[in-house]
Amino acid sequence: MQAWVWSTAITTLIAAAMLYPGWNLRRALKRPMPLEFRAILRRNIPIYSRMAPPLQQQLHKLVQQFLHQKKFVGCEGQHVDDEVRVTIAGLACLLLLNRPSKVYPGLHAVLVYPTAFLVPRKHVDEAGVVTETRQDLLGESWGDGRVVLSWDHVRRGAQDWTDGQNVVLHEFAHQLDSESGSNNGAPYLGSQESYRSWSQVLSRHFEDLRADAMFHHQSVLDHYGASSPAEFFAVATETFFEKPWQLSERHPALFDEFAKYYRVDPREWQDAPAPEPYVEPGYGQWR
Structure with a gap:
């Protein structure tokens, strides 16, 4: 009898999570951010430690939602661990502080390469001749709900916070731009x-x-x-x-x-x- 009760309760919880994803998210956001995640933010985002505590708390919740909703995919042997996930999420969510915005609703996945990656390109000249090339990129925001990043350049951009070069801020700005309906x-x-x-x-x-x-x-x-x-x-x-x-x-x-x-x-x-x-x-x- 007791086993049956437990089985019914578990089934009910699973059904609720599937039918009401917002319920599952609220449960995730009620948990405090793990201390090891905060350590990653301090270590990899230099300005984090200088932010006021209320902004830090905002960032924690945004990062937790990002990690809950977005899928990370390692490419060409890139291992995706908490260091990778929390660093990218932390940088991306800096753009959402103090704003009544959803956490990149059109984004589904973040693809992470170890370093610069090659993508195919087609160029059509005035005569209609198509030339196919391959281009080295550090990051790219795609219109199908994906962002692609080079982990090597994510780290470089995060460590030097005075050079104006940050691939995560750049590509996630494109994500915000697209929320109006076009990248313009x-x-x-x-x-x-x-x-x-x-x-x-x-x-x-x-x-x-x-x-x-x-x-x-x-x-x-x-x-x-x-x-x-x-x-x-x-x-x-x-x-x-x-x-x-x-x-x-x-x-x-x-x-x-x-x-x-x-x-x-x-x-x-x-x-x-x-x-x-x-x-x-x-x-x-x-x-």
Whole structure:
């Protein structure tokens, strides 16, 4: 009789988990984040220890939801352990702090390679000739619910938090961009006025970056952002989180738009850099 009761209870729990995935998620989020996961965040995300405790707690819950909902797949021999999963989830969820957003609802899986990976590319020229090539990539956000990352470059980007290069922030910015329905550099902003301001500011700075790239002028933003509005948004996201003081000084209007969107001020997590010596424009320095 007792065995039958236990069997019925277990069956009921399994059925509830299958029918009500939100119930299963709520149970997972009620558990505190394991201490070893917090140690990984401290070790691999330098700004984590400088964040206010309420933000750390937010990040814990977001990471737990990410780990509960998303599948990690190791490719070409990459072993996926807690170090890999928590580091990637922690970096990705920095973009969601203070925002009433679901945790990347369109994302299903994260594919992790040991290092840069090759992907096939097709190029069609003006004459209609198709050329097939293979391109080395550090990361890519796919429209079918997958993000692909090089673990080697995930670690490099996380360890140096001042170079403006972070493959996880970049690719997950693309995921946010796609939530508006297309990858065009304008994520879901919520109001017509927000879109108007966003379009005016980002269009102007995008054209400035294109000019910087064309004339080989140095910029706080990586020139790769000049390739398209979608890449500009992703590059500017990396810069906002990793070089916030420089971005706010050189491009205050752009910084303000990203601060309104991401609802955090990463300057609070970093010391202000020493001022750079002034150099006359025209020598490949700041304009």
